[in-house]
Amino acid sequence: MKRIETIRSALALAGLAGLLTIFGGAVRAEEPASSRIAGDFGPPQGEAIHAVLASPPNVPPPIHRSYPAKIIVELEVLEKEMPISEGVTYTFWTFGGTVPGSFIRVRQGDTVEFHLKNNPANKMPHNIDLHGVSGPGGGAASSFTAPGHESRFTFKALNEGVYVYHCATAPVGMHVANGMYGLLLVEPPQGLPAVDHEYYVMQGDFYTTGKYREKGLQPFDMARAIEERPTYVLFNGAEGALTGDRALVAKTNESVRIYVGNGGPNLVSSFHIIGAIFDRVRFEGGSNVQENVQTTLIPAGGAAVVEFRPRVPGSYVLVDHSIFRAFNKGALAILKVDGPENKSIYSGKELDAVYLGDRSQPNLSAVSAAAHAASGGVLTVKEQIEAGKALFQGTCSVCHQPDGAGMEGVFPPLAGSDFLAANPRQAIQILLQGRKGKITVNGKTYDSVMPPMSQLNDDEIANILTYVLNSWGNPGGHIDMDEVRKMRAALAKPAGSASE
Amino acid sequence: MALPSRRALAAACGLAALCVCVPLYAAPYTTVPGGLFRGVLTGNEDPPSPVARFSMRVTPVTNAEYLAFVQRVPRWRRGAVPILFADSDYLRACAGPTELGDAVSPEAPVTGVSWFAARAFCEDEGARLPTWLEWEYVAAADATRTDARSDPAWRARILAWYASSAEANKQRVGGEPNAYGVKDMHGLIWEWVEDFNALLVDADSRVQGDAEKLRFCGAGAITMKDRESYAILMRIALLSSMNAAGSTTTLGFRCARPLPETAP
Amino acid sequence: MTLCRLETVIRRWFAVTLMLLAACAAAAPPPSAELPPDSIYQLDIALQDQEGRSFHLAELRGTVYVVSMFYSSCQYACPTTIETVKHTLAQLPESRRGHARALMVSFDPKRDTVPVLERVAQEHGLDPQTWTLARTDEASARKLAAVLGVQYRALPDGDFNHNTRLLLIDRDGRIAGQTERIGKVEPTFVDRLRELAP
Numbered sequence: 006m007k008r009i010e011t012i013r014s015a016l017a018l019a020g021l022a023g024l025l026t027i028f029g030g031a032v033r034a035e036e037p038a039s040s041r042i043a044g045d046f047g048p049p050q051g052e053a054i055h056a057v058l059a060s061p062p063n064v065p066p067p068i069h070r071s072y073p074a075k076i077i078v079e080l081e082v083l084e085k086e087m088p089i090s091e092g093v094t095y096t097f098w099t100f101g102g103t104v105p106g107s108f109i110r111v112r113q114g115d116t117v118e119f120h121l122k123n124n125p126a127n128k129m130p131h132n133i134d135l136h137g138v139s140g141p142g143g144g145a146a147s148s149f150t151a152p153g154h155e156s157r158f159t160f161k162a163l164n165e166g167v168y169v170y171h172c173a174t175a176p177v178g179m180h181v182a183n184g185m186y187g188l189l190l191v192e193p194p195q196g197l198p199a200v201d202h203e204y205y206v207m208q209g210d211f212y213t214t215g216k217y218r219e220k221g222l223q224p225f226d227m228a229r230a231i232e233e234r235p236t237y238v239l240f241n242g243a244e245g246a247l248t249g250d251r252a253l254v255a256k257t258n259e260s261v262r263i264y265v266g267n268g269g270p271n272l273v274s275s276f277h278i279i280g281a282i283f284d285r286v287r288f289e290g291g292s293n294v295q296e297n298v299q300t301t302l303i304p305a306g307g308a309a310v311v312e313f314r315p316r317v318p319g320s321y322v323l324v325d326h327s328i329f330r331a332f333n334k335g336a337l338a339i340l341k342v343d344g345p346e347n348k349s350i351y352s353g354k355e356l357d358a359v360y361l362g363d364r365s366q367p368n369l370s371a372v373s374a375a376a377h378a379a380s381g382g383v384l385t386v387k388e389q390i391e392a393g394k395a396l397f398q399g400t401c402s403v404c405h406q407p408d409g410a411g412m413e414g415v416f417p418p419l420a421g422s423d424f425l426a427a428n429p430r431q432a433i434q435i436l437l438q439g440r441k442g443k444i445t446v447n448g449k450t451y452d453s454v455m456p457p458m459s460q461l462n463d464d465e466i467a468n469i470l471t472y473v474l475n476s477w478g479n480p481g482g483h484i485d486m487d488e489v490r491k492m493r494a495a496l497a498k499p500a501g502s503a504s505e
Numbered sequence: 506m507a508l509p510s511r512r513a514l515a516a517a518c519g520l521a522a523l524c525v526c527v528p529l530y531a532a533p534y535t536t537v538p539g540g541l542f543r544g545v546l547t548g549n550e551d552p553p554s555p556v557a558r559f560s561m562r563v564t565p566v567t568n569a570e571y572l573a574f575v576q577r578v579p580r581w582r583r584g585a586v587p588i589l590f591a592d593s594d595y596l597r598a599c600a601g602p603t604e605l606g607d608a609v610s611p612e613a614p615v616t617g618v619s620w621f622a623a624r625a626f627c628e629d630e631g632a633r634l635p636t637w638l639e640w641e642y643v644a645a646a647d648a649t650r651t652d653a654r655s656d657p658a659w660r661a662r663i664l665a666w667y668a669s670s671a672e673a674n675k676q677r678v679g680g681e682p683n684a685y686g687v688k689d690m691h692g693l694i695w696e697w698v699e700d701f702n703a704l705l706v707d708a709d710s711r712v713q714g715d716a717e718k719l720r721f722c723g724a725g726a727i728t729m730k731d732r733e734s735y736a737i738l739m740r741i742a743l744l745s746s747m748n749a750a751g752s753t754t755t756l757g758f759r760c761a762r763p764l765p766e767t768a769p
Numbered sequence: 770m771t772l773c774r775l776e777t778v779i780r781r782w783f784a785v786t787l788m789l790l791a792a793c794a795a796a797a798p799p800p801s802a803e804l805p806p807d808s809i810y811q812l813d814i815a816l817q818d819q820e821g822r823s824f825h826l827a828e829l830r831g832t833v834y835v836v837s838m839f840y841s842s843c844q845y846a847c848p849t850t851i852e853t854v855k856h857t858l859a860q861l862p863e864s865r866r867g868h869a870r871a872l873m874v875s876f877d878p879k880r881d882t883v884p885v886l887e888r889v890a891q892e893h894g895l896d897p898q899t900w901t902l903a904r905t906d907e908a909s910a911r912k913l914a915a916v917l918g919v920q921y922r923a924l925p926d927g928d929f930n931h932n933t934r935l936l937l938i939d940r941d942g943r944i945a946g947q948t949e950r951i952g953k954v955e956p957t958f959v960d961r962l963r964e965l966a967p
Contacts, residue, residue, distance in 0.1 A: 096668040125594075128667060128695075128755050129739065130746035151746040152753045153594055175742045176735045183668075214661065224665040227735055228657060551925050587806040589916060620915060633908075702915055703922035703930075749915030 044163035046114035046194065049075035053118070058107035061205045061241050062253060064264065065110040068192050073114035080107060081122040082131045082150075082172075082185075089211065089237060090244040090335065091369045092220040092376025092464075097242065098129065098172070098183040104242025105207035105268060106170070106187030113165040113191050118157065119144060125153035130174055132156075136306070137168035137189045145173040165193040167264050167290035167308045178270050182212055182230050184242055186268030188308055200312065201259035206338060207266040208274045208303070208325060209242065210235035217334060219462050220376045233271045238330040240323060240338040245369060247323070247338035255315060257344030262312045269305030275326040276303050276311070278340065280319065283311040300326050315342040317351045333460060371395045375468060379486065386471060386483045393472025396465055400458070401473075409477045415453060417446040420477030429474055429482060433492050436466050463489040532570065532630065534560040534762060535686040537643055540651075544641045545737050546704075556642045558766065561635060562759040564678035564688050565696065566626060568599075569611035571618065574626050576603055581625055590621035592750045612677040614694045614757040620749040623697045623758040632760035634699040637744075639761055641737065644690045646683040663736035666692045691736075695743050697758040704745045804830075808942030809916050816874065816903040819886035826913075827942075833869040833966045834938040838910070838919045838931075840877035841885050846933050846951065851893050853951045854935060858899065860959045861966060868966035871900050874913060876921050877929065878904040918947070939965050 053075040059065045083102045089095040100106025111117055121133050130151045134143035138160045141147075147158035172185035188205060212230040213223035217237065229236065240247055247253060255261050267274045277300040286298045287310040295301070303309050315321060323338040324331035331337045375392035378384040398407060404416040411418035419425065424446040425432060439457035443450055458466070463486045470484040539558040547554055575582045582602040583595055596617050600606025618626075620634075627633050635643075647653035654660070682688050747756070804810055810827040817823050835854050839847040854871050861869060875881035886902040889895075895902070905913070914921060921931035937946035937958060946961035 125754050128743075130743050149746050151743070151751065152755065154751070154753075175738050179664075179735060224661070224668045227660070227664060546922070547925075554925065587804075587808075587811050589807050589809065589811050621912075624912075700911060700922065702911070702918075702920045704920070745920075748918065749912075 042163065044113050044165070045161060046073045049073050049116040053077055055079075056109060056111065056117075058101060058109055059205070060101065060103045060107060061105055061207065062247060064108045064190070064203045064205050067196060067199070067203075068110065068112045069196065070112055071194075073112065073116065075116045075118060076111050077118045077120070078109055078111075079120040079122065080109075080133070081124055082127060083124050084127045084129065086222065088243055088373070089213075089223070089239070090218050091372035093213075093215075093218060094222045095211070095213065096183070096222070096225075098127075098131070098180060098185050100133070100170075100172075100185060100187050104184035104186075104209065105205070105266060106185070108187060108205045108264070109170070109189045111162050111189070111191055112196075113162055113194050115162050115191075116159060117162060118159045119148070120155055120157050121148045121150050122155045123150040123152045127152040129180075131172050131180065131185070132174050133170055134173040135160075135168060135170040135189050137162055137164065137166065137170075137191050139163055142173060143170075149174065162191045165191045166292070167191075167266070167287070167310055169266055169268065169306050169308055171268060171306070176227075178230055179225065179227065181268060181270040182210070183225060184209065184268070186266070188264055188266045190264060197262075200262045202253075202255050202261045204253050204261070204263045205266075206240050206247065206253075206263055206323065207268055208238065208240055208272075208276070208336065209268040210270065210272045211237040211239060213237070216462060217460065218465065220464060221380070230270065235272065235330075235334060238272060238325060238334040238336040240336060244335040244337075249339075249369075252320070252339040252341040255340060255342050257315055257318055257342055257347070260312065260314050261340070262310060264308065264310055265303060266308040267303040267305055271305060272325075272327075272330070273305055274303040274336075275300050276309065277301075277324055277326040278311075278313070279322040279324060281313050281315060281321050281340075283313050285312040286310070315340070317347050318342050318344045369395050372468075376464065379464060386475070389468045389471040389483060390475050393468035393470070394476075396469050397472055400461075401469065404455075409473070411446075414449075414451070417444065417449075417451045417453075419473050420479070422446050422479065425474070426480050429470075429480070429484070430488070430492075432470050432473070433466060433484065433489055434496065436461060436470070437489075437493055437496055463487075463493065532566075532760075533563045534632075535563050536560050536764065537639075537685050537687070540642070542638065542642045542645070544638055545741070546637070554638055556638060558764045559635075559639060559761055560764055561639070561643060561685075561687055561761045562632075563682070563686065565614035565694060565757045565759045566623075567612055567678055568605055568609050568615045571615040571626060572603065572605055572611070574629060578625070578629065581622060586622070588750065590625075590750055591619040591752070594752045595619055595622065598754065610677065612679070614676075614678055614689070616694055616754050616757045617752045618697075618757065619752045620697050620701060620747070622752075624699075627758075627760035630760060632762045634697055634758060635761035636700050637698045637703065640690075640696065640698050643683070643685055643687050644737075646685055646687075646690075648681055649684055651684045660736050663691050667736075667739055694755055694757040695740060695753075697756065698744065701744045701747065702749070704741045805941050805943055807944070809913075809938060809944070810942035812909075812912055812916060814905055814909040814913060816905045816909075817883060819883065819890045819902040820897060821883045829872065829938075830942055831940055833940055833962070834872050835869065835962070836872045836874070836917065836936045836938050837934060838874050838876050838914055838917065838921070840875050840921075840929055840931075841881045841889050842877070842928065843931075846931070848893070849951045850933055850935070851889075851895070853954065855893070855895075856954050857935070857959060857962065860954060861963065865963075865966050867898075869962060871895075873900070873902050874910065875902070875904045876907075876910045876914060876919075876931070877923075878907060878910065880927070917944075937961055937965065 050072045051074055054077065056076045056078045057065045058080065080100050082098065082100060084096065084098045085102065086094050086096045097104050123131055130149060132145045132148040132150060134145040136143060138144045140160055144158055144160065148156045150156045168189045168191065170187050170189050172180040174180050186207065186209065188207065212226045213236045214226040215223045237244070245251065265276055283298040283301065284296060286295045286301045288295050288301055289304070290308040290310060301309050301311065319342060321340040321342060323340065325336040371391035372395055375384060375388045378388050405411050405419050409418055409420035417424065424444060435455065436458045439455050441454040443452045466489045467484045467486045473479060474482050537559055539556050541553040542556050543553040579585060583599065584602050586595060594617060598609050598617055605611060624634055645652045645654050647659050676693055678689050678693065680689050680692065683690060747753070810830050812826055814826040815823060816826060835857060837850055837854060839850060851873065858866070858869060858871060875886070881904050886904060890897070890900060890902050917934060917936050919932065919934050921929050923929055933949060933951050935948050935958065936944055939945045945965055946958050948955040948958045
């Protein structure tokens, strides 16, 4: 009896297994071939949708759609001269007129019909490589477009994530260095969790023949680019792009999500927000999430998504924590958070001038104004003073204090300084060469070291000194850019040669 | 007979008129001596390419010259040319088929012309387009040297032009001559060459050396001998993005004539 | 001669002239003003085929053509191209085979002389009823290539860098299809060919 029972059970089991196999097989056989590729949800449905693109730092609205659609993206390349810093311009090559280029937002499984237009006023041919495309060159092979023409190619967004796109026309490094990059977001089918603010920030390195903040139209410097010696490292293509009245904004306790890209061409970013901890980071823009992160690495040609909730009001500074880039090349942006204080979380004072440098003031428009006037030959002392004041903060004020009072026994005062009044022109030499050894100012002796301010340009020295001479009881007058230039040249002559 | 016959007088006037008018139409060409040249398309293991002596127009063809051409040769007027030879962008900046208009300066280089149109103009004056090699050979010169390519300043000057905005319609021809006496090789416009479709750039220029034998038979597309020749690379990129009936607002041309070899 | 006889002679002469004119009009190719504006037959190109016959490109009007360019010393892509064209034409049903022909133009006229073209034709078993291998002058080859989107560059050793392209030309010389794929027959190209050669 038992044996029969066992056999029956075995048979039943076998039969069940067989049935399962058959059914399982049948189910598999009925699946359409396309859904065997992950991310392919079948052919597009419904009407074709014209994609709404957005200019940085904004992003298009989240997608509320439950089916794959055909998305038509039209993106135009524009070569245009724009400010890269105050009084400094650069000829950028842009997708959509901005650096970074327009933000593109689609849903996983969408069929994207991409139209790339090259404005007829442009000089160069361009194409596009979207890292979110599975296909030769990411689209670059199909989109090589001469000025005045348009190309078109279609791809299916199989993978969700945030992807860099950039121009890949020879010489590729130059096209990227001139600002031809942006981000494509492919949302997962269920969408992303809602947040209060979404922002778009992209870092890039820039290479000019002139020095940092040297005024005028600066050409691209290929040699520096090859040597990876940028002049500027910037968020969103310009100093001040995201500071002052263009800072990102949020309120305390609101959720903030930033899609952070790195166009390169060369540098990796150590992305950090001073004063914030990232609750969640989709590092590399991929599917894995890291939590409680201070600084995240964003590769050149890569991206990440950071999310956090600022708890107290103030200015949160976005930097590349390779810190010289932030303070000497411009890799600095601000998220301004308003709202009630919460002393239990943070009782300290507002972010110091030290950190923000000259960016602690709303913006450096006075510097732009002075540069513009100078180029037209009509610079007034008043304009010099305004520009000099803006530059003084964070450069000189760190030691000499914002009111010129100096620090007792350490840094001499600038306010009402008899040392300055005796020989105002020696200040030029001090800024150019630095000063060490004993000096007496207003009856007190100082024996410190002041480093040469070699990062300052001639016009900046002239404006800063003009400001100092006209502030805090100093005798007034003004210093000319030409005077600084002559002295710089004279000081550069080897010792023993005739001086002016 | 005291007075010359009317017929003789008329003939004399005609001859005089011809003597005045022909020089006005004769475009200045200058002789470019031959030589050996290592261009960007010369392979690393190959010997330098010989460039035979030829003559080249001193400046690019101007709007005024091209206008005179279409006035004489109606089948090359905008609207008359079949689309096989010039598409809808042909001479778009001009006010009319035989009219420049205010936006177009007569002494600026003509742009918006297709490869076929440029060839037709050159054939009309007994010339042809320069080959890429001839063009590159002359373009390598600066004001004092016939080959300035190793000078970073030469490269930087050219790259600086690429960085500026396209203002070709307004700028006159006639800059400083280079060591060959040719002007405006850089800084005004891109220029058509006879063999523009020999430049075989893969549209995705990162695939250098990719073994796509079937696509570019003969061991791949452009192998840039000197990848630092970005100035030249960009010219190749622009030309290879064009098709023969197409044109663009910054692309013009000049003509060249082969010359008999000088006796040794 | 009497007036009547003169009249008869004149009339006869007139009639003959009219007939001759009519015959010429019928035999001559239609005036180029009637070619569509994108027809490649607007190119004024003189060629020679593998049997030494001279002809103008425009004379090919009236038949559907599969066109490509090549050079005889090409080791890899060009033989494959010829075979691909063969297989493409073979996709037409037996009854329609005669309705489409093939034209291969050399961009190496210096070395691809008439005897060389003939040799290539024989090596591949190319029936002259269907196949024309042709050569022309260098400038004309460049013009034809420009119109067809064929790119080629002569290398110092006499070899060539070139892309590969098959063009489908309709009866009036318009480009009706193209493919860069060789080694395999391109289905959409074949579909277009079938449409054009019913």
